[in-house]
Amino acid sequence: MSLRALWIISHEKGENASVRFSRRFATVEHRYKSLSGSSYVSVPEDRNFLQLLLTELGLSRSNKNFVAARDDCLYRPRSPAVELCLDGKKTLWPVLALSQGPLILACLPLVDIPSESRPPLASLLSVSQGLTLLAGLQAFLFSSGGKLDSEGLVARVAALPSLLLQICPLGTPLDIPLVGTPATPTGPTSAVNQKQPPWKTGLHRGRATVNVAVVETVRSMQFGDQSRQDLWDVYGTVTCKCEVEGVLPNVTVTLSLPHNGSPLQDILVHPCVTSLDLSILTASSLDNADGSAFSGPYKFPFSPPLEPFRLCSYTSQVPVPPILGSYQLKEEENSLRVNVSLKLHESVKNSFEFCEALLPFFNRNQMGNVDVKVSSGQVDVTKEKNRLIWALGQKFPKSREVTLEGKITFSGSSQGPSHPLCTGLTAYIELHLKVPDTTLSGCSVDQHSVQVYSSAKPKIITSRELQSKDYFIWNSTGPAPISSGQMMT
Amino acid sequence: MASEWRERIEAFCCSPSGFLCGSNSDSFLSELLRELRDDRLSYGLKVLLLVPLCEHPFLLCSSESAGEETALDLMSVFLQCPPRSQQFRCHLLVALTSVLICSSCAGSRSRASLDFLDLLLQVAQDTSDHHGDSSPLCLRNTAAECLREMEASCPGLLSQRLELLGGLRQQETSRLHQAYAGLQVLVLRNAVLHLTKESGAGAAQLKALLGGPSCADQDVFQMDANDPAVQASLVLGPMGRVPTLPTGPDCKELRSVLSSLLEESYLLSPLCQAALLHRLIEVVAMAPGIPPAIFRAQLLRLLGTNQVALLHVTLLMKCAFTDSLFSAEDEAFLLKRLLVLSQHPVLSASERLFYMDCILHFPENRPISCGDSDEALPVLLTPQLASILLPTVLNDSATLLARLHLQALVFLEDGEEEGGGGLAYIYDLLGALLHMVDRGGSRDLVVTFFRAAFLFLLYFHHVERYSARLSQQLCQLYLQHPLLAPHILNLADRTQDHLPESDWAVGLLQGLQRAITGAPGGQLTLPDLSCHLKVLSRAAEEGNISPCSTLRFLSAVFTSSLLCSGGNWCLGNGVLGVCRRVLLHPSLDSLFGPLADVLLHLACNYGDSDIQDHARLYFSLLTTLSREKLSAVLQGAAEGQVKKRALSCVMAESEGLTNALSVHQTDRAVLRLMEAGPGPLQEADADEDVGDGAVQRYRSQFSQTGFASLVPLRYRLTLMEPHQPLFEQLFSIRLHFRLTDHHYHPLPDASVPLLHRQRPPPELTLTLQPRRPHPTTIRVGAIFTAKDGLTWHSDMPDLHVAFQQTFLPLPVPSTWSRASRVAVFEALWEEAESEAGVWAVSLFCCQLGEAHLKALLQTHFLPFLLSDSSLEDGFRVLWFLPPRSHVLLKISREDDATLFKMATDDRQLLPHINDYLLEVTSTAAIRQLGSEPEHRS
Secondary structure (H helix, E strand, O other), X not given: OOEEEEEEEEEEOOEEEEEEEEEEOHHHHHHHHHHHHHHOOOOOOHHHHHHHHHHHOOOOOOOOOOOHHHHOOOOOOOOOEEEEXXXXXXXXXXXXXXXXXXXEEEEEEOOOOOOOOOOOHHHOHHHHXXXXXXXXXXXXXXXXXXXXXXXXXXXXXXXHHHHHHHHOXXXXXXXXXXXXXXOOOOOOOOOOOOOOOOOOOOOOOXXXXXXXXXXXXXXXXXXXXXXXXXXXXXXXXXXEEEEOOOOOOOXXXXXXXXXXXXXXXEEEEOOOEOOOOHHHHHOOOOOOOOOOOOOOOEEEEEOOOOOXXXXXXXXXXXXXXXXXXXXXXXEEOOEEEEXXXXXXXXXXXXXXXXXXXXXXXXXXXXXXXXXXXXOOOEEEEOOOOOEEEEEOOOOOOOOOEEEEEEEEEOOOOOEOOOOOOOOOOOOEXXXXXXXXXXXXXXXXXXXXXXXXXXXXXOEEEEEEEEEEEEEEEEOOOOOOOOOXXXXXX | OHHHHHHHHHHHHHOHHHHHHHOOHHHHHHHHHHHHHXXXXXXXXXXXXXXXXXXXXXXXXXXXXXXXXXXXXXXHHHHHOOOOOHHHHHHHHHHHHHHHHHOOOOOOOOHHHHHHHHHHHHHHHOOOOOOOOHXXXXXXXXXXXXXXXXXXXXXXXXXXXXXXXXXXXXHOOOOOHHHHHHHHHHHHHHHHHHHHHOOOOOHHHHHHHOOOHHHHHOOOOOOOOOOHHHHOOOOOOOOOOOOOOOOOOOOHHHHHHHHHHHHOHHHOOHHHHHHHHHHHHHHHHHOOXXXXXHHHHHHHHHHOEOOHHHHHHHHHHHHHHHHHOXXXXXXXXXXXXXXXXXXXXXXXXXXXXXXXXXHHOOOOOOOOOOOOOOOOOOOOOOHHHHHHHOOOOOOOHHHHHHHHHHHHHHHHHOOHHHOOHHHHHHHHHHHHHHHHHHOOOOHHHHHHHHHHHHHHHHHHOOOHHHHHHHHHHHHHHHHHOHHHHHHHHHHHHHHHHHOOOOOHHHHHHHHHHHHHHHOOOOOOOHHHHHHHHHHHHHHHOOOOOOOHHHHHHHHHHHHHOOHHHHOOHHHHHHHHHHHHHHHOXXXXXXXXXXXXXXXXXXXXXXXXXXXXXXXHHHHHHHHHOOHHHHHHHHHHHHOOOHHHOOHHHHHHOOHHHHHHHOEEEOOXXXXXXXXXXXXXXXXXXXXXOOHHHHHHHHHHHHHXXXXXXXXXEEEEEEEOOOOOHHHOEEEEEXXXXXXXXXXXXXXXXXXXXXXXXXXXXXXXXXXXXEOOOOOEEEEEEEEEEOOOOOEXXXXXXXXXXXXXHHOEOOOOOOOEOHHHHHHHHHHHHHHHHHOOOOOEEEEEEEEOOHHHHHHHHHHHHHHHEEEOOOOOOOEEEEEEEOOOEEEEEEEEEEOOEEEEEEEEOOHHHHHHHHHHHHHHOOHHHHHOOXXXXXXXX
C-alpha cells in the first residue's frame, strides 16, 4: 500500500527531458528489501530512470525508425504499469506512469506479495493507490485550467516537498492535494464533537448556498449507411458547490427523470456520499433497459466539501441522437462536390448557446475556390484554408433542417494537414453544440428537492446543460474507419 | 553558502553513488549534522539538508551504530528547535524515522529508537498548543505517520499501546482521526498476526491485547521484521492460506473495535479508507470468529464509488472472502461493473486500463484455475458482455492493444476460430490499421499495428484464412514501404520465438523473398535496396527457404547496374551479409555456382577494396573448404571476438556497432591516484656565497614571470580493490581533472599508456599552479580502453591536496650555500619583526621531548630545514608557498616545551599553519614517539 519512489518529469515531445522532482521513500525501500529477498531490484538513479522510462514510453530518439528496446512488437500490457528493463536482465516493475502534455508523473508501488512469479497487478492495492496519487498530483500541477506555464510549474514543483509532507510523508499516500484555492483552514471549534472528514478543509459561515449543475454530453458516430448502424451515447455529470455551515452537514440532492424516461445507468458517486440505495446502482448499460427498471427518483445524501466537486456521473440510453446528419462527397476533377443536411430532432429544444459544424479536409492541397450555399447560418473558411466552419447560430429554422451544398476546389499551392484515417473519400463533419437548460435523458434536479439540514433557509441554484463531444458524421460515399460495434472510448 | 549547499544536495540527489564516489560519506554526514545544528542557517535550507537523510539513509548511515549516533544527534536538534518552525520539525521526524528504520536500529529496539518512539507518542498526544493554528496539527499528523511507519517496518513495536491508540482515535475530532485510524488498525493487524503464531493463543490473549488491565505486563512482541511473511499482504484469495487465531465465536472486544473502525471509515479520504479496509480484511481473515458479513453495510457505498482505490479494495475483499460475503448475484454485478468502468467516459485512461486488468484477474467465488499470475477470463464473461470493449482504430494505442488482447481471449474461449463475426471484426481492425500504416501513419501507429498483428498471430495463427492473408498483406505493405523492414523482421522473429510449432514466420519470409526478387528491379533506390538485403539475409537463415532466387536477384542487381562500380561500402557489406548466410545454408551444394559467380563478380568489380577483399575471402572459403569447416569458420567469426573486430565485421553485426563506438560508464570507481612519497632530496653543491645582498638577489628572481609558481605532486595510478577481471589491464588512460575552487589554475589532462595489475603502478606528476596557497580538492575522471576493447569512463575518488603539500623549499639557485640561505631567512625574519603590517608573527608551543622533536624534523621538515640547532634560538625552517608566500619557523626547546616561533607574510595562512602544526604534533602523530604533547597556542 506504499510507494517506493515518485518522479515528475518534464519534456518537449521527448526532447530536453529532465527530472523536475523525485522522492525516494527509504523506509518503504527497506521493507521491500526484506519482502523481496534475493529478487530485490534497487531503484535506479534519476538519470537512468529518466532514460529508461522515455524509451519505454516511446518518447526517446523520435527520429529513429526502429529502436529494438522501444518498438519491439512483443505484447506486454504496457499500461497503466510499465516494466523497465535494467542492466543484466533485471526489471523494474510496476512503474506507473501518467503522461499529460509536457509532464510525466511516475511512481513505483511496493509489491507486498512475496512470490516467485510476478503477482497480478490487480492483487496490489498499492497500484490503485499510486494511480490515485498520481492523478491527484497531476491535477495539482495542471491546476491553472489544464494549461501549464513554466513559472506556475516551477512554483508548484517547489511546493511539492511541503505538500508531500502532508499527503505522503513516508511513502504511504494519505490523500490527494486539494485543487483550487482551499478555504482558509480552520480548526474545528471545540464545541463540535463530530469528526472532521479530510475533504472538509474549513468551515463556512453565513447563508447556506447550494449550487447543483447537471451537464450532459452526447457523443455520436453517424455513417448515413443502411448497412452500418449509427452510434450515439449520452453521459452526465452532476457538479455541486455547497457552502453550508457545520463540520459534517447533511445535504440531499435528488435527480429525477420525466415519466417514461429511460433509467440512469452506470452511476458513480463521490466518496462524500453517505449511503446508496441498491436500486440506484442496478441499472447498467450492459443490460437492455426494460420498462420495469427503477427510474428514479435518485437520492444522494452526502456531506459536502467546500470546494466544487462532482457528486455523481451516469450514462443514459436515449432513443435518438439530437441531430441526425448526412454527409456526401463526390470527387470531381481536383474538387469535391459537397452535400450536407442536418436535422434537429423534434424532442430537442431549439435554442442553442452555439451550434457549429466543422468540415475539415485532410491529405489534400489547400482550398482554392469555395462555392457553397447554406439554407441557414454562415460558412467561413479558416485561415489555413483546410476547413469550413458552418456556424448555425442559436436556432434551427422552423423545418428543423438545414443544408449545405456546393463545390470546393483544392487548387491551393501548398499541401494541407495530413490525417492517418481521412484519406480519399474518408472524411467527417464534427458538430459542436451547447444547449442550455436541457438534458437529453430528461434528468433534472428540482430546486425543492435539494434538502439541507441547517437552521437558516438555504439558497438553492440548479442548472442543466447539453453539450457535444466527438460528434462525428462520416461521409457516406467513402469508407468509414470503423466497421460496427462499439464506438468511442 | 546556501546556494553552495543547494547545489551539493542537488548533486547528491541526482546521483548519490557518483557524489559519494568523490567524497567520503562519513564526512558528508558529519557536515550535514554540523550545519543542522548551526543557528545561523535558515530553516528552509535545513529542510533541504535533511533530504539526503530522508531519501538515502542506507548510504549515509550504513551501520547500526552510525544510525544510532545520527539519530541521537537529530533528536537533540529536534529538542532544541523552537516550536514555531513546524515544517522543519516535521521533516526532522521523517528523517529520524528513515534513519532509525533503514539502519536497523528500530528493528533491534535500540536505545535511540525507543527514545524516539516515546518522543513520537508524546508529540502525538500533545494537544496543548491548539489555537486554531494548523501547524501543531501538522506535527501531530507527521508523528502519527512516523509511528505507523515504525510499526509497519517493525511489526509488534506498538502492540502494547493498542488501547492508548484506540483512545486517541476516538477522542480526536480534527482530521487527525484519519492518521490515528490507520495507525490503530495496523498495530491491531500486527498484534493479531503475532497471536496466530503463538501456540495456544486464543480468545483470552486477544482480549488482553485489546485493553484488559493485564496487558501492561505483557512483553513487547518481538516479531522478526525480516520475515517477509509478517509484512506481506495477507489477502491471498481462496487458494492461499492465512494463519488463523482460534478464538471461538466469542470475540466481542475485537468485534466492537472493528465495528467502530468500519463505522467511521466513511470519514476517511479514499486512499486511507482503502488502506484501512485492506488491513481490516486481513484481521477478519485471521479471526474466524468474526463473520465477513461485518463488511456488508459498507458494500453498496463501495460498489458505487468513483474511486479506483475503493473499488479495488472491494475486489480484494471478494478475493479474500468469496461467497461468504458475495453472493452469485453480487459477483455478476461486480463483473458488469468492471466492464462498464473499463470504458466509462468520465474515468481516466489509466483507470480504465487498470479495470481491464482487473477483469483478467477477476476474483471469482469458485475459481477454476489456481495459478495466481495467469490471466484468465471470468466464467461469467460472455462474448456479448465483452462486446462493450471491442477495440476500434479511434482508441489510443494502449487501450486498443489491451482490448484486442481481451477480445482475443474471449473469442478463443468461445471457439470463434470456427467462424463467427468476432474474429472477422478483429481482422478488419487489423486491416484498417494496416491501411493507415500504408498511408504513412506515425511511428506510434506503425508500432501499434505490429503489436496488434503479433497479438493476433499469438492467438489465431492457426486460423489459416486470416494468417495467410495477413502474411500476404504484409508483403504488399513491405514492397510499398521497405523502410518497415526492421518491424517486419522483428515480427517474424517474435512469432518464431513464441510459436515454435508454427511455420507462419517462414511463410512470411518466403513471401517477402518472393516479393523482393519478383519485383521489377528497375527503379530500386539505395535505401530500399539495403532494406531488401536485410530481409534477404534474414530469409537466407531459414533452411527451408531456398536462396536460389535471392542469388539471381543479387546477380541481376549487381552485374547489370552501376551499383557495383559505385562502390558503396555499406551496400557492399549488405550483399556480403547475404552471401555469408548463404554460405551457411544447408542447400549450399546446389547453390555453389550462382554464389561463386556473385562473389567473384564482387571480388573483381566492386568499387571498394575492403568489399573486394572480403568477397575474395568468401570465394576462397567457398571453393577450398569442406562444408563442415566452412560453417565452423564462419560461425566462429560471427561470434565476434574482439580481436577480430574489423570494421566490416562490425558493420555486418550492426547491433555491435553502437556498443563499440559509445563510451560506457563503470558502475564504480576502477582507478585511484595514490600519493607517492616526495622525490629524492637534491643535494646542493652549496658553495656559492652570495654575501650581503642575498635577500635582494633572492627577491629579484620574482620579476621573472612564472618563477617558482608551480607545485609538483607525485602520484601513483593504481587499480582499486576489489579487482574486476575486466579491468586488470587498461590502455590509453586519459585523466581529466576538475577544480572545485578558484585557488588554482586549471590542470591539463594527463595520459598514461598502460596500467597492468601485475606490473608496478605508473607514476605521474601533477603540476599545480596556485593562485594562492590553499588546500583544495580536485575531481578526477578517467577514460580508458579495457580488455574487452570498449571505451570506458570512470569517476575516480577525489584528490585532496593538503596544505603541507603546497610547501616548497626556499627557491634559490641550487648552487647557493647553506649560509646564504640562512642569510635570506635572517633578513626576512628581521623584516617580519620590524614591519608588522605585512608580516604576522605568532607562537606555537607544545610539550615535545628532544628526541621527538628530532624525529618530527626528520619526518616532516627535512626538505625545508635551513640550519641545525647550533644557532642560538634553534632550528630554522622555511616554507615557500607559491606563488609568493613565506612561512618562517624558529624551533627551539625551553625547559620541557618546544617553541615554534613563526612569521609569515600572508596572515591568512595562520589558521592553516596552526592546524598543520597541531596535526603533526598531535597525539596520534606522536604516539609512536612515546609521549603526549601538551598544546598551548
